[in-house]
Amino acid sequence: MKIFFLKLLNVVLIAAVLFIYQSYALSRKEKVDAYEKKVSEYKRAKSALEGTRADGTYTGSGDGYGGRVTIQVTIENHSIKEVKLLSADKETPEYLKKAKRLLQDIVNAQSANVDVVSGATLSSVGILQAAREALKKSGL
């Protein structure tokens, strides 16, 4: 019985810490978002200036968790405008949903050198592989 309450206390403590953390993180998020938006705009302007990518749409594919993942990259004004998922039939929906965050990350970073989504590593790797292949085709 004593052990039951000790364990219960631990769980409650962990929950409390996460709760406090969460309220702090939420207040921080706005600032971070604003900052990231600026960085992304800057990066886009930079790659437009450098002009190392040819405008157009390009596709690429990579190996995800269950099979092939195919994506499409749209280059406009020499910079990455949009990354779209064309097909990923064999990915587990739950993981894929998480990994889709990368599509925006790639646009923000203007490159496929971004971190994988933790908890959806395998689907992430598929998307990044595909993006690299597509971006390679766009290089002048």
Added chain:
Amino acid sequence: MDKKKKKKLFHWGRILVQIVMFLSAPSLFAQAFAAVKETAGTLGKGGVLTVSGFVIRLFILCIITFFFGRIFCGWLCAFGAVNDWIYQLSSFLQKKTGKKLPRIPEKWIPGLQKIKYFILLFILVCCFFDRSGWITKNSPWTVFSLLTARNLKLAEYMTALLFCLLFVIGMIFHERFFCQFFCPMGAIFSLLPELPLTSLKRQEKDCIKGCSACQKNCPVHIKLGGNNLQSGECIRCGRCLTICPKGNISAGFHKSRL
């Protein structure tokens, strides 16, 4: 129904449940654990915690464990089932051939069972410092999930495959080898408080002198009624209920004996 028949029914009933769960939800344990990794990763990055499908799964499993003990481990987890099947096959072969494999000494077992807490800690630290990709790359669960998704592109996961093979060898020698010694998800479950609704109790004073059949047959070697810290290991497989020659073990508050 006589006792032997009940025992058989119990044994095969459990295997049936495990097969059904294996086919319908082979990666539930990994998805629930993904929630843990994800949360540690988010904390490390200072991001906002989100309630993803994984977190919901983890939550449900923890609630089940809180009320009914680790029945998930004993009956529902696909990887636990693999542990069981490999050992069942191995003990069947051992009986048939009359050859006995060496066993892990009983007194090492409580110590070995602590390894999983260090593994859990290690994984949490890795995820916190954004190294979760590294864990995935080397985890035997990755191999298991890929295989159950019928994806055979394992070339990139050689270390994971090696770990997986090592664990399989362990499972041949020892029942629930991975579960009781190494599983980080099991570590979390055994740290959870459990209501005594399904806990196993033993009327020690009525025991046959010198008998320890229940402990010897318990997959996780629990001495019932003894060391309470170890009780988090119990996976509610129910075998001790069926094994005791005197029916001295009961589950829950009632004396629901088998």
